[in-house]
Structure formats: C-alpha cells, structure tokens
Amino acid sequence: xxxxxxxxxxxxxxxxxxxxxxxxxxxxxxxxxxxxxxxxxxxxxxxxxxxxxxxxxxxxxxxxxxxxxxxxxxxxxxxxxxxxxxxxxxxxxxxxxxxxxxxxxxxxxxxxxxxxxxxxxxxxxxxxxxxxxxxxxxxxxxxxxxxxxxxxxxxxxxxxxxxxxxxxxxxxxxxxxxxxxxxxxxxxxxxxxxxxxxxxxxxxxxxxxxxxxxxxxxxxxxxxxxxxxxxxxxxxxxxxxxxxxxxxxxxxxxxxxxxxxxxxxxxxxxxxxxxxxxxxxx
Numbered sequence: 642x643x644x645x646x647x648x649x650x651x652x653x654x655x656x657x658x659x660x661x662x663x664x665x666x667x668x669x670x671x672x673x674x675x676x677x678x679x680x681x682x683x684x685x686x687x688x689x690x691x692x693x694x695x696x697x698x699x700x701x702x703x704x705x706x707x708x709x710x711x712x713x714x715x716x717x718x719x720x721x722x723x724x725x726x727x728x729x730x731x732x733x734x735x736x737x738x739x740x741x742x743x744x745x746x747x748x749x750x751x752x753x754x755x756x757x758x759x760x761x762x763x764x765x766x767x768x769x770x771x772x773x774x775x776x777x778x779x780x781x782x783x784x785x786x787x788x789x790x791x792x793x794x795x796x797x798x799x800x801x802x803x804x805x806x807x808x809x810x811x812x813x814x815x816x817x818x819x820x821x822x823x824x825x826x827x828x829x830x831x832x833x834x835x836x837x838x839x840x841x842x843x844x845x846x847x848x849x850x851x852x853x854x855x856x857x858x859x860x861x862x863x864x865x866x867x868x869x870x871x872x873x874x875x876x877x878x879x880x881x882x883x884x885x886x887x888x889x890x891x892x893x894x895x896x897x898x899x900x901x902x903x904x905x906x907x908x909x910x911x912x913x914x915x916x917x918x919x920x921x922x923x
C-alpha cells in the first residue's frame with residue numbers, strides 16, 4: 642500500500658481563479674489540494690493547470706463523492722475514475738469525508754451524517770478497506786461538521802473514528818473548524834473532543850471558515866468554507882499543533898473566493914504557527 646506524506650507545512654485548496662497569481666509567485670505555499678470530482682475528465686484546461694502545478698508542488702486529492710458512510714458499497718465506476726486520477730498525478734495524500742451522499746441511484750449534493758453504531762463502524766470499515774485496496778494507497782478519513790445527532794448513536798464520534806483507523810490502517814484528517822462547528826452546535830466542549838481524538842493517526846489538518854446564525858436556542862454554525870478562519874479555530878489549531886507537533890495543514894476557502902493574497906495570508910498564518918512549533922522542537 643502506498644503511504645506518501647505531505648510536507649508538514651501549510652497549503653491551500655486550489656481554485657482556477659488563482660492560477661495566474663500562483664504562477665507569477667512560484668512556491669507561495671507548500672502544497673495544493675484539489676477536489677477529485679473536478680478532475681475526472683480526460684483533459685482540457687483543468688488538467689493543463691493541474692499538470693503545471695504538480696510539476697512544482699505537492700498535491701493532496703480530497704474526495705467529496707465516495708459516500709463512504711452510505712449503505713451501499715462504494716460505486717465501482719467512481720472508484721475506477723479515482724484510481725485513474727491518483728495514478729496520473731501520484732498525490733502525496735488522498736482523503737474523504739466520514740459522510741454519505743448517495744443511496745441506490747439517488748445522488749445528493751451534500752455530505753450527510755451517519756449514526757454512530759457498531760453496525761455502522763463495520764460497514765464503514767468494509768468500505769474503507771475496499772477503497773484502500775482499489776487505490777493501492779492509504780487514505781485519510783475526515784471528521785464531519787454536524788448539525789443533528791442520531792438518537793440511535795451509542796458510540797462517541799472520536800471513538801468511532803479511532804476504531805475505523807485501528808481496524809483499517811487508514812489515517813485521520815482532523816478538521817479543526819468542523820470540531821468547533823459541531824461542538825458549538827451540540828453545546829459541547831471542543832477541547833474535550835480534541836482530548837479524545839486519536840491524534841497519533843492524524844495525517845493532515847483542515848482549517849476553514851464558517852457562518853453563524855443567531856437562533857432562539859443559541860448560535861448555529863454552518864461549515865461554509867466562505868470566510869476567513871475564525872479566531873477561536875486558530876486558537877484550537879495552535880493548541881493541537883503545540884501538543885502533537887507540525888502536521889500538513891490546509892486552508893479551505895471554496896465560496897465567496899477572496900483575492901489570492903488574502904488566501905495566501907491565511908496559509909502564511911498557519912505556517913507561522915507550524916514554524917514556531919518546529920523551532921521550539923529544535
């Protein structure tokens with residue numbers, strides 16, 4: 642099984658709107674992430690740009706369409722396209738969400754939560770095994786942002802993810818913004834969640850922006866990826882890095898795109914935190 646690694650520095654999600662600015666300032670960040678489903682065609686401008694980026698940068702491929710938590714096995718045709726993409730670009734990392742987005746022939750444009758039960762653990766483990774076998778590489782599984790909880794869940798999310806990592810050998814992608822969003826929505830303590838997280842399995846960290854709505858019951862946070870990373874998320878991130886050491890860190894910004902210097906500045910803020918920890922360790 643292929644086990645490659647991203648550099649323990651900061652990267653950003655690649656957007657074609659930023660391509661010219663990126664090429665005029667070589668090596669502005671340590672790596673770029675692409676969404677797999679945007680590159681499953683054979684050619685054209687998307688692949689021309691990605692080929693140029695790949696020549697100079699590490700790449701992470703992030704899937705949003707495997708529906709790995711769904712009731713059905715991963716779609717064979719989708720897996721074949723994903724394998725072709727990974728073979729073509731040999732990314733340093735592949736990751737997917739702990740979520741489901743399809744059932745039978747119905748496909749939903751969202752990442753939906755799943756009940757945390759032993760039956761679900763067994764099913765997700767089987768799906769992760771199948772994905773890793775088909776791709777011939779280790780994958781990372783990302784903790785979700787959630788807005789509802791299932792009454793039948795009887796396993797804490799952190800324990801659920803840890804058991805999947807232990808049984809399948811997959812790594813975990815810790816999305817710190819998702820932790821903050823979920824814990825705020827469910828009125829729980831994000832630091833207590835992070836204390837229980839299987840940090841030894843963390844191969845990458847995500848940071849993103851969120852929106853907030855004030856409801857009579859309290860704040861509701863939406864994982865929008867359409868704003869700068871919030872200060873409380875930066876604080877949690879710095880605490881995690883200080884505890885476990887530097888990890889590849891991606892800044893996500895997928896809607897209401899800012900100008901390239903704004904996104905690059907977000908990555909630079911993550912890099913300063915990583916560099917500070919590296920210097921302290923040295």
